[in-house]
Every structure is written in C-alpha cells, then in structure tokens.
Amino acid sequence: MGRNPIAFLQELRGHGDVVAFYVGPRRIHVVNSPELIRRVLVTDAHHFQRGEVFAKARMLLGDGLATADEPVHMRQRRVMQPAFHHDRIASYRDVMRAEVEKFVSTLEHGRQVEFDQALQQLTFTVTAKALFSTAPDAVDEVRRSLGPVLNGITVRAVLPFYEHIPTQANRRFEDSLRRITAAVDGVIAAYRKTGTDHGDLLSMLVVAMDDDDVRTQVMNILMAGTETTATTLSWAFYELARNPDVPMEPDRVLNETLRLHTPIWLLTRRVAEPIRLGDTELDAGAEVLVSLPTLHRDPELFPDPMRFDPSRSFDQAFLPFGAGRHKCIGDRFAWAEMTEVLTSVTARWRMEIAPGREIREVARAFLRPNALPMIPRSV
Ligand code: HEM
Known part of the structure; x- marks a missing residue:
C-alpha cells in the first residue's frame, strides 16, 4: 500500500466484494463491487461518516463543506448549493473565458512549459475569481500561500507530532496560514462593509455564516476545486498528445480522462452505525475505503481498461465525482472550466510531450502525473 497503492488496490479487487487489510493494528475494509459502493455512498450513506484524513484536515481548517459531518454538512450544503446551480455556472463563464484567453496567449511556439504547474x-x-469575484489582491496572496498550507496539512495528517518541532517548514506553514487568514478576512470584511451582493459564492456565505465559517468554506473550496481540475486537464493533454488521431470532442475526451485517470483515488468513510455489506459485518468505528480509479480500470466493467478510448460507453459504475450526499458540488463548474481550457488551447496549439523525461502516475493527495513538460506547436 505504501509503495504502490494503486497496484495494491487493483490487486485487491480480485479478492472479493469487501476485502480487509491492516495498516499496523488498524483494519481497513476496501469495498469493491459497484452495488456495495453505491450502498456506502448513496442508499446507506447515513450509516457512515467521513474517515481519518478528514478528521485531521478538520482540526486544522475547521468544519467546511469538504470536511464536515452531519448535521453540519447538510446545513452548509444547502447554503452553498445555489452558487453551483446551472444558471450560476453560466455567469462564471466570462471569468473562465477571460482567464483561459490570457493563459493561451502566454504559450509560445516551441517554448517548453511545465504544463501541470x-x-x-x-x-x-x-x-x-469566479467564486470570490472582487478581490484580486487577496487572490494573489492566497495563491502564494496555499501551497505551503496544503503541504503542511498533508504532513500533519501523516505525522501528528510534526507540528511541535520548530523547523523552517513549520514556520513557513504557520506564516502562510496567517497570511491566508489575513487575506481572506480582509475580503470578508470588505463584503460585510459594503453589503453589496456581487452574485458570487462569497456574497451568499457572508449573509449566512460568521467570519470563521466563511473563511473555512473559502479554504475548502480552493482545496477541493483547484488541483482536481488541473490534474484532470494535465492527463487530458497527456492523452491527446499520445493519441493524436482521437477526435477533439470535449465531453468524450473528458469522460474518458476521468475514467482512466480519476484524480480522487480514495474515498474514506468510517462506520457510524453497524452495517452488513455482502458477507461482512462492520461495527461502528470500522474504516472503509472506496477506490475510484481501480473501479474504473476493472476489465469486467471497462474492457481493455488501460486503453484511452473516448468512444467507449459509460455505465453505472462510472463515478469520478462520487455519488450521494457528498457528491462533488463543483462538478458542473469543473466541467465548464475544463471544456473551456480544452477547446481554447487546442484551437491554437498542439501540445507535444517534451522528450527526455519519464512521465509516471503518482498517488499523492490526487492521482497525478509526476511532471508534464510540454511544447506548444501552432496549429
Ligand atoms: C475534475 C474535477 C473534480 C473532481 C474529479 C472532483 C471529485 C470529487 C469527489 C469524488 C468528491 C466526493 C468526495 C467524497 O465522497 O468523499 C468531491 C467532493 C467535493 N468537491 Fe469536487 N471534484 C472536482 C472539482 C471540484 C470543484 C471545481 C469544486 C469547487 C469549485 C469542488 C468542490 C468539492 C466540494 C466542496 C466537495 C465536498 C462535497 C460534500 O461533501 O458535500 N470539486 N469532488
């Protein structure tokens, strides 16, 4: 599991619908069958809470939509849902178009870029910019500080004693956390002062929550919405470069990319009320894992699974955005953004993979390429 988690989880699929393994003394149950996965995520979701990783993130970031359990989660979801509605997504398209246009114009024929970054x-x-529309200075500050904060949280989740050691990385983490807090708090104060409804997520949050909760939601959204989308796009450009004959139909390309390279590779849950899954009785406190990419690479469900083939059809077992009460709130937002990036970039550039570096899949917070050096060629 430590060395190559995806291969390990893929191998476990052959051992049954629910398979247990140990990490030290902790017993972890991997749920493999599409029917049981649906029960965990949707029909029997009330038997489960979020698992261990979320508990750590919550300690550092507070109770936000991507970390909270019930009943707090449902309350927050109701407040935030309207900002992700169909008609609202249409209004974010202007920001998306403007930013993508700027991005496309920074590319130069023949000049290599670290495209994932x-x-x-x-x-x-x-x-x-879409969700917190009127705060360009804060956007820059948060951009600078978010990386160290996210890395710091991941390290703390794995090594609980780390935060008590006065290292340079720890000081940087604390400094970045302070800066982000100050930047976001500045925006919240400005929104409260003018009382204007800017029609964005932040406007909705400030009328519904106190400052601490609003800051937490901002951080949650940036955490959940940035790298997932960037990773999917990286893989899409990687696959298009390797399969130049594939027709550029954005929906198909994106679906097949999300199947073969599902960025969220582990959903974790903890049993709150005992439940029987298949032949397995799970007591309260049992840890449950669902691995989306290995589901999507099951040859029984998706023949010749490692082949990138946008013409294949998708069925019930395709869940890149999860399902049920925690289903991604940003799926339409992500889709609109990814479509804009794919169509705008490919209209002007053919992105080639730069020679000389091996590109591998690595399982970090998300399932991403280790690097993606690319060279734009004018079309
Ligand atoms: C391709 C891009 C994306 C993928 C593949 C993705 C995938 C997912 C998945 C699988 C979950 C469910 C987690 C679970 O059940 O434990 C989730 C939840 C979530 N996503 Fe996304 N996501 C993407 C983009 C976004 C964007 C753009 C946003 C916001 C702007 C976002 C915000 C969230 C939030 C807040 C949650 C927690 C929802 C809840 O628990 O109620 N995601 N996402």
Whole structure:
C-alpha cells in the first residue's frame, strides 16, 4: 500500500466484494463491487461518516463543506448549493473565458512549459475569481500561500507530532496560514462593509455564516476545486498528445480522462452505525475505503481498461465525482472550466510531450502525473 497503492488496490479487487487489510493494528475494509459502493455512498450513506484524513484536515481548517459531518454538512450544503446551480455556472463563464484567453496567449511556439504547474495556477485563479469575484489582491496572496498550507496539512495528517518541532517548514506553514487568514478576512470584511451582493459564492456565505465559517468554506473550496481540475486537464493533454488521431470532442475526451485517470483515488468513510455489506459485518468505528480509479480500470466493467478510448460507453459504475450526499458540488463548474481550457488551447496549439523525461502516475493527495513538460506547436 505504501509503495504502490494503486497496484495494491487493483490487486485487491480480485479478492472479493469487501476485502480487509491492516495498516499496523488498524483494519481497513476496501469495498469493491459497484452495488456495495453505491450502498456506502448513496442508499446507506447515513450509516457512515467521513474517515481519518478528514478528521485531521478538520482540526486544522475547521468544519467546511469538504470536511464536515452531519448535521453540519447538510446545513452548509444547502447554503452553498445555489452558487453551483446551472444558471450560476453560466455567469462564471466570462471569468473562465477571460482567464483561459490570457493563459493561451502566454504559450509560445516551441517554448517548453511545465504544463501541470501552469494548469494549476490557471485553475486556482479561475476558482478564486469566479467564486470570490472582487478581490484580486487577496487572490494573489492566497495563491502564494496555499501551497505551503496544503503541504503542511498533508504532513500533519501523516505525522501528528510534526507540528511541535520548530523547523523552517513549520514556520513557513504557520506564516502562510496567517497570511491566508489575513487575506481572506480582509475580503470578508470588505463584503460585510459594503453589503453589496456581487452574485458570487462569497456574497451568499457572508449573509449566512460568521467570519470563521466563511473563511473555512473559502479554504475548502480552493482545496477541493483547484488541483482536481488541473490534474484532470494535465492527463487530458497527456492523452491527446499520445493519441493524436482521437477526435477533439470535449465531453468524450473528458469522460474518458476521468475514467482512466480519476484524480480522487480514495474515498474514506468510517462506520457510524453497524452495517452488513455482502458477507461482512462492520461495527461502528470500522474504516472503509472506496477506490475510484481501480473501479474504473476493472476489465469486467471497462474492457481493455488501460486503453484511452473516448468512444467507449459509460455505465453505472462510472463515478469520478462520487455519488450521494457528498457528491462533488463543483462538478458542473469543473466541467465548464475544463471544456473551456480544452477547446481554447487546442484551437491554437498542439501540445507535444517534451522528450527526455519519464512521465509516471503518482498517488499523492490526487492521482497525478509526476511532471508534464510540454511544447506548444501552432496549429
Ligand atoms: C475534475 C474535477 C473534480 C473532481 C474529479 C472532483 C471529485 C470529487 C469527489 C469524488 C468528491 C466526493 C468526495 C467524497 O465522497 O468523499 C468531491 C467532493 C467535493 N468537491 Fe469536487 N471534484 C472536482 C472539482 C471540484 C470543484 C471545481 C469544486 C469547487 C469549485 C469542488 C468542490 C468539492 C466540494 C466542496 C466537495 C465536498 C462535497 C460534500 O461533501 O458535500 N470539486 N469532488
């Protein structure tokens, strides 16, 4: 699990619908069958809470939509849902178009770019500007500080004693956390002062929550919405470069990319009320894992699964955005943004993979390429 988690989880699929393994003394149950996955996420979701990783993130970031359990979660979801409605997404398209246009014009024929990093910057800016529309200075500050904060949280989740050691990285984490807090608090104060409804997420949040909760939601959205989208786009450009004959139909390309390279590779849950899944009795406190990419690479469900083939059809077992009460709130937002990036970039550039570096899949917070050096060629 430590060395190559995806291969390990893929191998476990062959051992049954629910398979247990141990991490030290902790027993973890991997749910493999599409029917049981649906029960965990949708029909029997009330038997479960979020798992361990979320508990750590919550300690550091507070109770936000991507970390909270019931009943707080449902209350927050109701407040935030309207900002992600169909008609609202249409209004974010102007920001998306403007930012993507700027991005496309920075590319130069023949000049190599670290495309994964460039996409990360782009998706960050789009999310921040669309949802917190009138705060360009804060956007820059948060962009600078978010990386150290996210890395710090991941390290703390794995090594609980780390935060008590006075290292340079720890000081940087604390400094970045302070800066982000100050920047976001500044925006919240400005929104409260003018009382104007800017028609964005932040306007909705400030009338519904206190400052601490609003800041938490801002951080949650930036955490959940930036790297997921950037990673999917990185893989899409990678696959298009390797399969130049594939027709550029954005919906198909994106679906097949999300199947083969599902960025959220682990959903974790903890049993709150005992439940029987298949032949397995799970007591309260049991840890449950669902691995989306290995589901999407099951040859029984998706024949010749490692082949990138946008013409394949998708069925019930395709869940890149999850399902049920925690289903991604930003799926339409992500889709609109990714479509805009794909169509605008490919209209002007053919992105080639730069020679000389091996590109591998790595399982970090998300399932992403280790690097993506690319060279734009005018079309
Ligand atoms: C391709 C891009 C994306 C993918 C693949 C993705 C995937 C997912 C998945 C699988 C979940 C469910 C987690 C679970 O069940 O534990 C989730 C939840 C979430 N996503 Fe996304 N996501 C993407 C983009 C976004 C964007 C753009 C935003 C916001 C702007 C966002 C915000 C959230 C939030 C807030 C949650 C928690 C929802 C809840 O628990 O009620 N995501 N996402």
